[in-house]
Amino acid sequence: MHRRRRTALVLTAAIAAAAPLLTACGSDAHPGAAAVVGGQRITVAQLENRVNEVRTAQRAAVKDDTQYKQAVSQTAGLTRDTLHGMVIEQVLRRAARDAGVSVTPKEVQQMRTGLEQQVGGSKALQTAWLQQYGVAPQRLDDNLRLQLEAQKLAQALGADTSKPAFWNALTKASKELHVDLNPRYGTWDVQKSSRVDAKTPWVREVTANGTQQTA
Template sequence: MKKFLTVIAVLSALALTGCAKADTAASIGDITITQAQAQSKIDELLAERAKIDTAGTQFETGNALNRSQLRFTIITTVFDEIAKELKLSVSATELENSRQGIYSQIGGEAELSKSLVAAQIAPSNFDRYLRATIISNKLSGALAMGGVAEAEVQARISELLQKKAEQLNVTVNPRYGVWDDASGDLIPGDSAGSAVVPSNK
């Protein structure tokens, strides 16, 4: 489970501002994430929660869930853009090895759904997570080989993500909140109360 938190830990590296189009949840360069796409991940995750016993477990809901799921999509997209720039490829074999490694950590493929719910990752985002983790590991290895101390590697990756996000002009619809420089996080804003809520199915 610790691995599941690696990518999430650097999500607050992104500086996000408002999107111009009302139907856009966020944009990363010329990549657009629609509100419908963002909502589909929320609905998917909620559907998975309903399949398992979550008694006594607290999960993000409402606007907090909207922000965290959008944040995940943004950060994995930025990782992809960094990989393109640095010509870092992720092979099908690497993805499969990483997938099998996760299965070993959690006690088998049958436990994946429960683990993804705990990590707040929609099933269709699992490969995105794996890919971002592989890219992050490759960046960590490159930084270490370049002489960066192990204790500084994560901070350097966060810095790289922030700079790439700024270069791509990452923006977020203010309905999802506002970016707070002081806390380094996407937080609720005056307009966040009208953010997309999970649809009834």
């Protein structure tokens, strides 16, 4: 499964390693929004619902309280990572559309079936994606679609997901969508198509379970 795992979250891994080039965001004009992408709001409530999906799945998968607390601590940045995923999904979809790329439900199912065969079934795949990538079981197909879109976009550009042509396409899509993050979740790096932590220690992030983290 090495190649599949390498490509599974290629966007997230590469973006996390990218050096930041910050852009301004003015989300004060969008109260209640965690982000605005292409004029469409990703509300704080929508973000919290996504985070709660992961926490609920983690709780169901780990019955021991100590192990659950460990799982939560290992995904302490889940809220920000989840928002990043929600934004990059729309950026990639725009880039794929611009390149005439689409993914069918059949292709998603074929990818899922292949992965299930490799890891030992549907439940094992859901557990692996939850533990390794923080993807809730009900979002697994959406995540696989994202990976297929990335792969097909790269192919359409005659490159792979590590090449400048691919990232230039995402940069173009980010600019077209005018991504604007609420400052509590950081800023959006247009050149890298990535969420970047804002250097404002006085801004604190309220997580879905009611605790607070430094942004």
